[in-house]
Amino acid sequence: MTTPLNTHIQAATTEPRWIRYLLISLTLIFLTLFLLLPLIAVFTQALQEGINVYLTALIEPDALAAIRLTLITAIIAVPLNLFFGIAAAWAIAKFDFKGKSILLTLIDLPFAVSPVIAGLIFVLLFGLQGWLGPWLSAQNFQIIFAVPGIVLATVFITFPFVARELIPLLQAQGKEEEEAAIVLGANGWQTFWRITLPNMKWGLLYGVILCNARAMGEFGAVSVVSGHIRGLTNTMPLHVEILYNEYNFAAAFAVASLLALLALVTLILKTIVEWRVHQLS
Amino acid sequence: MFLKKHTVLPGFHLALGFTILYLSLVVLIPLSTVFLKAATLSWEEFGNAVLAPRVLASYRLTFGASLLAALLNAFFGLLVAWVLVRYSFFGKRIIDAIIDLPFALPTAVAGISLTAIYAGNGWVGQYLEPLGIKVAFTPLGIVVALTFIGLPFVVRTVQPILQDLEMEVEEAAASLGATRWQTFTFVILPNLWPALLTGFALAFARGLGEYGSVVFIAGNMPMVSEIVPLLIITKLEQYDYKGAAAIAVVMLIASFILLLVINILQWWSSRRYS
Numbered sequence: 283m284t285t286p287l288n289t290h291i292q293a294a295t296t297e298p299r300w301i302r303y304l305l306i307s308l309t310l311i312f313l314t315l316f317l318l319l320p321l322i323a324v325f326t327q328a329l330q331e332g333i334n335v336y337l338t339a340l341i342e343p344d345a346l347a348a349i350r351l352t353l354i355t356a357i358i359a360v361p362l363n364l365f366f367g368i369a370a371a372w373a374i375a376k377f378d379f380k381g382k383s384i385l386l387t388l389i390d391l392p393f394a395v396s397p398v399i400a401g402l403i404f405v406l407l408f409g410l411q412g413w414l415g416p417w418l419s420a421q422n423f424q425i426i427f428a429v430p431g432i433v434l435a436t437v438f439i440t441f442p443f444v445a446r447e448l449i450p451l452l453q454a455q456g457k458e459e460e461e462a463a464i465v466l467g468a469n470g471w472q473t474f475w476r477i478t479l480p481n482m483k484w485g486l487l488y489g490v491i492l493c494n495a496r497a498m499g500e501f502g503a504v505s506v507v508s509g510h511i512r513g514l515t516n517t518m519p520l521h522v523e524i525l526y527n528e529y530n531f532a533a534a535f536a537v538a539s540l541l542a543l544l545a546l547v548t549l550i551l552k553t554i555v556e557w558r559v560h561q562l563s
Numbered sequence: 564m565f566l567k568k569h570t571v572l573p574g575f576h577l578a579l580g581f582t583i584l585y586l587s588l589v590v591l592i593p594l595s596t597v598f599l600k601a602a603t604l605s606w607e608e609f610g611n612a613v614l615a616p617r618v619l620a621s622y623r624l625t626f627g628a629s630l631l632a633a634l635l636n637a638f639f640g641l642l643v644a645w646v647l648v649r650y651s652f653f654g655k656r657i658i659d660a661i662i663d664l665p666f667a668l669p670t671a672v673a674g675i676s677l678t679a680i681y682a683g684n685g686w687v688g689q690y691l692e693p694l695g696i697k698v699a700f701t702p703l704g705i706v707v708a709l710t711f712i713g714l715p716f717v718v719r720t721v722q723p724i725l726q727d728l729e730m731e732v733e734e735a736a737a738s739l740g741a742t743r744w745q746t747f748t749f750v751i752l753p754n755l756w757p758a759l760l761t762g763f764a765l766a767f768a769r770g771l772g773e774y775g776s777v778v779f780i781a782g783n784m785p786m787v788s789e790i791v792p793l794l795i796i797t798k799l800e801q802y803d804y805k806g807a808a809a810i811a812v813v814m815l816i817a818s819f820i821l822l823l824v825i826n827i828l829q830w831w832s833s834r835r836y837s
Contacts, residue, residue, distance in 0.1 A: 294737035295730055302650055309646040310658075312639050316711050317664050319686060320676040327679055366585045373578035378567040385582070387826065391590055394818040396772025398792035399597065399811045402799065406596040411804055413596065437589055461571055470573035492666070499669025501775035506796060519671040519775070526675050526779065535679075538672040545667035552667075553660045 324542045327535035339525075339533035340540065347513040348521035348537070351429065355504075355517060356497040359436040363493055364486070367444025372478070375452030376460065386449070392441045400438050401506025404431055427509030432517065435503040440493045447489035448482055455481055484562070488555045495548040499541055597815065600808035612809035617785050618794060622813075624702060625791045629770030632709035637763045640717025641755070647718075648725045663715050670712065670775025677708055678780045700782030705790065708776040713766030720762035721755055724832075728754060757832030764828060768821040771814065 296302070329336055339345060370389060374382060392400065406412050408425035418425060425431045459481070463473040479486075501519040508515045510524065518541055525534035566575065601609065612618070646652075647659055665673065681688045681698035688698060698704045728751065736746040774792040782788040789797075791814055798807035 294743075295733045296649065297743055305642060305646050306650055306652050309639075309643050313643065313658060313661075315687065316707075316714060317661055319680050320673060320711065321661075321664060321668070323676045323680050323686065324672060327676070366582065369578045369585075370582040372574060373582050376572050377570060377575045377579075379575075379579070380567065385586075387822070388586060388590070390822070391594070394768060394772075394822040395594070396774065396792050396795075396811075396814060396818070398774050398795050399772070399815060402795060402807055402811055403593040403596050405799065406600050406804060406808060407593055409804075411802070413599075434589075438593065441589055457570075457572060464571045464573070473572075474574075495667050499667075499672070501669060501671040502773075502792065505774075506799065519669050522671050522675065531679075534675060538669075538675060541669045541672045545664060545669070545672075548667040549660055549663060552663065 321542060324535055324539050327531060328539040330535075331532040335532050336536045336539075339536035344513050344516065345521060345533075345537055348516045348518045349540070351432070351516065352498050352518045354429070355433050355436050356494055358433050359440055359497045360490060360494050362437055363440050364444050364490055366441070367448050367489060368486075370445045371448035371452045371482070372474075374449050375455075376457045389442050389445050389449075392438055395438075397439060397500065397502025398506055400503040401435050404434050404438075404507050408434075426507050427511070428515060431507035432504050432515060435507045436497050436500055439500050439503050440497045443493035443496060444486070444489035447485045447492070451482055451485040452478070484555055484559050488552065488559075491548055491551050491555070495545065498544060594815075597808050597811045600805060601812045604805050604809060608805070609809050612806045613813050617789070618791075618810060620786045621789050621791045621794045624705070624788065625771060628702060628705040628709055628790075629767050629773075631706050632713055632770050633763050633767035635706070635710050636713045636717045636766045637759060640714065640762055640766075641721055641759060644718045644721040644725055648722060662718050665712050665714050670773065671779070673711055674708060674776040674779035677711060677776065678704070681707060681780065699780050700788070702781075702788050704780035704782070705777050705788065708780050709770040709773060712773050712776055713769050716765040716769065717759065717762030720758045720765070724755060724758040754835075757828060757835050761825060761828040761832060764821060764825045768818060768825065771818060771821070 297305075370385075373379075374385065405426055407414060408418060408431065409415050410419065410426070412426070415426075425434065459477050460473050463477050464470075468476070498517075499519060500517075501523070504517055505520060505523070508517070508520055510516060510520060512524070516524065518537055522534050522538045522541070525531075525537065604612065643662065647655065647662075678685075678699050680686050681691075681704060683689065683692045683697070683699070685699070691698060696703070698707055732750055733746055736750045737743075741749070772792060774790070774796075777790055778793060781790060781793075783793055791810065795807045795810050795814075798804075798810065
């Protein structure tokens, strides 16, 4: 008796089989055209002239310099924004103060700014025609068209990534555990290291993964401040652009394939972290 | 000083002080330079800089292409979210993970790859060209790039809401005699509107500022396929810093208005869904 009833309920809250298959097919076609093909194309284009051309493109000095600069930029930008994210999350999630919602909006601001404008603001500030440009050139210190400008632009672009992961997480966790620790005699650092940090470690990792992916892959902002000096101020995405504009497609896609691998690793790590968090909750 | 009530937790002034200092140094002070630079122009000069025919054409293109891409993303994003939440099929887990690819893949890589696919001799372009559809190096290519870039926004805002919808409501609708389509349009869709609009606005906002993925596929012809961010760079390369700042101010104001709209939408949806 129950079986026909169940199937009837089932049918009432889902679609006929042919519609389901149609929708799934449409989804798969759309995602194939817009996601899978671009991803696959990077690797096939990179290998189109054989493995030797591919490897040569990766180990030539300018490519190595670009890889080194990309790593240096991320190694500076990510910890800075990580440290900021922790401080901002501690202040915003654990205390009630005036102007909190304005502060939250301001932290999100870099997401609303075009990467090109993010580069432009540092040119206006530190460029030769900029506010501090003449003074900087008198000190013989160059920011624009040099490594410091690239790092600054990257810090700006990746500014909100860790903070916006940590703030809602810490807000959801409340502050009772920390208050209990303080009342029981722990000092501020002990409370942070033993209570807050272990509680937020997965959110922290998540934010760092996303922040790092963006830091290594940023193009527009870095392009404006870099000056495109080969071997000196080229990051990996800029190196890809130069090779591409020289019609050296195989080499351009070879370097691009490293960045695509980085994206895949990012997605895998992100999925693992989400899966861990899901298990814990 | 700012604290609303007493607390036993330490570190408030240190944490807030550092937050505000870092925010000012990295974001607020640099960002203010655009407005200060633009303010050195007279109103007439400002008007000439931001209303020149070539600039107007680039606004039309940037806003139009972003709008079209965001609409495409709203439709397909809803479809993808629906299929991922409601149906089970082979490879669903992987598809779900790969949705975020546009967030993780550097925009320049997306740009050259999409160009290779949609060019006249590319995997997809070779079938479109005989039909008279040119994608790469036309405004249509810009829409394709912006659709790629904005794809995760709608999916990721709609998906959790769809997941939390209670089946009982749909059962009630069905038992009261609603067809499946009626249940979808009158029961499910009204619940999804705030999330759908938020995702749409996020994708649109992202499209306005996008540069890396677009420059490779656009063709970059003045008056035809030149987006606003590219125009800003062109001005910079001509050492027209004031002109670049003036256009940047227009785009920033548009972005800030969108940010405000998105905040209101999110406030609306958190009220609706809590």
